[in-house]
Amino acid sequence: MKLMSVLVLFSVLFLIVGCTQAGTPASSTAATESGTDSLSESVTVTITSAGFEPNEVTIPVGGTVTWSNTDSVGHWPASAMHPTHTAYPGSGIEKCGTEEQAGIFDVCKDLAQGESWSFTFTEQGSWNYHDHTVLGKYGKVIVQ
Numbered sequence: 001m002k003l004m005s006v007l008v009l010f011s012v013l014f015l016i017v018g019c020t021q022a023g024t025p026a027s028s029t030a031a032t033e034s035g036t037d038s039l040s041e042s043v044t045v046t047i048t049s050a051g052f053e054p055n056e057v058t059i060p061v062g063g064t065v066t067w068s069n070t071d072s073v074g075h076w077p078a079s080a081m082h083p084t085h086t087a088y089p090g091s092g093i094e095k096c097g098t099e100e101q102a103g104i105f106d107v108c109k110d111l112a113q114g115e116s117w118s119f120t121f122t123e124q125g126s127w128n129y130h131d132h133t134v135l136g137k138y139g140k141v142i143v144q
């Protein structure tokens with residue numbers, strides 16, 4: 001009879017453990033729902049000797065991209081197309097050095113090693129850019 005009560009005790013314990021474990025998956029589902037359709041307002045693109053990393057970024061309208069040069073040589077991110085830089089609305093290399101420079105997608109100079117530059121995109125679209133100094137390096141900013 002003592003063996004019987006031990007068996008009952010074990011089966012009760014088994015039920016309790018089974019119930020508490022069955023309850024755990026519910027809490028982990030909430031984590032997978034967030035973060036799919038919210039874009040980051042600010043993104044950093046690292047410039048290396050290999051080019052722009054990441055090569056393509058997506059931000060919301062009003063989002064900011066910061067280019068940070070980690071290479072030992074200078075780099076000059078600017079809107080397509082070389083050499084005029086007019087693809088992004090309002091931009092153009094002829095505005096470099098004028099008071100309109102602050103509003104154009106163009107650094108207007110080489111970024112030295114360790115230097116960074118930020119631009120806020122107010123125009124929706126897919127904006128290609130290039131390195132005006134080291135030709136052949138391209139990137140894209142998608143503004144949604």
Ligand SMILES: [Cu+2]
Pocket residue numbers: 078081082083084085130131132
């Ligand atoms: Cu250029």
